[in-house]
Amino acid sequence: MKLQTVDIGKTASAASLIFEAVRKAIIEGDLNEGEALRQDELARMFNTSRIPVREALTMLEQQGLVKIERYKGAIVAGLSLDETNEIFDFRALVEPEVIRSAVPQMTQSQLRKARGYIDKFARADDPMAYGDLNRKFHATLYQASKMTYHMNAINNSIDRIDRYVRAQLVQLGGMERANQEHRKILEACEKGDANLAAQLTADHIIGAKTALNAHFQNAAS
Known part of the structure; x- marks a missing residue:
């Protein structure tokens, strides 16, 4: 997964920072339509727990950039x-x-x-x-x-x-x-x-x- 990451393990706004990093990667095409966004991998990349990762993915879903599917998890959303x-x-x-x-x-x-x-x-x-x-x-x-x-x-x-x-x-x-x-x-x-x-x-x-x-x-x- 191609993302610019920082160590946010002790950062209160971890969810916001993950949200911004993933949002930027989607907009700039570093993450492709349909690409999986695995919570464990993101948590490891940003040195944090899965809780802020889930919050970030929820915010991205609300903006239509991510789609969360049952049994599949989060993927980069496409457009018709x-x-x-x-x-x-x-x-x-x-x-x-x-x-x-x-x-x-x-x-x-x-x-x-x-x-x-x-x-x-x-x-x-x-x-x-x-x-x-x-x-x-x-x-x-x-x-x-x-x-x-x-x-x-x-x-x-x-x-x-x-x-x-x-x-x-x-x-x-x-x-x-x-x-x-x-x-x-x-x-x-x-x-x-x-x-x-x-x-x-x-x-x-x-x-x-x-x-x-x-x-x-x-x-x-």
Whole structure:
């Protein structure tokens, strides 16, 4: 099992640390769909008991990243095409409204920070960096909305599909398209055009959905 581990035997927040480590490994594709997450092995890797491991797996199940099956235990959850489309459709409804609310409140500092992520995205040569920079760019713009509940919902949704989005960015050559769309969204924000930023964000999400659908269908054929 490929995980970044630490010795947390005497750590009060052991469950949270295990949760974050496994979550990161799933999102970044280090743990594959259907891979078993054995409690004994995880407890040994993190030098702790099975109790925080069970708590961490329960939290991961609640986020849809892990599926706990009778007689089989915990495995990395997969996504059907219908589930993927539902998540993208949800994002296409929520994220445009968040950025619409955010634009009038954006500071020059936030806009510069977002542009910095775009520039790093364009220069990145590590495939795993694409997904991180993509998320940081959008989150930087959305934070100005101060819509905490919406942000949490968006983050949970992205967690479910992030490993597929990363694969789409790398395998389907989506980096250039994403970079161009990011720049257009940021330009609309810099101009204070909230409606345009919202429309471009919706188009950006639906475009990613279309590309990922094609990826799923080609893999199935």
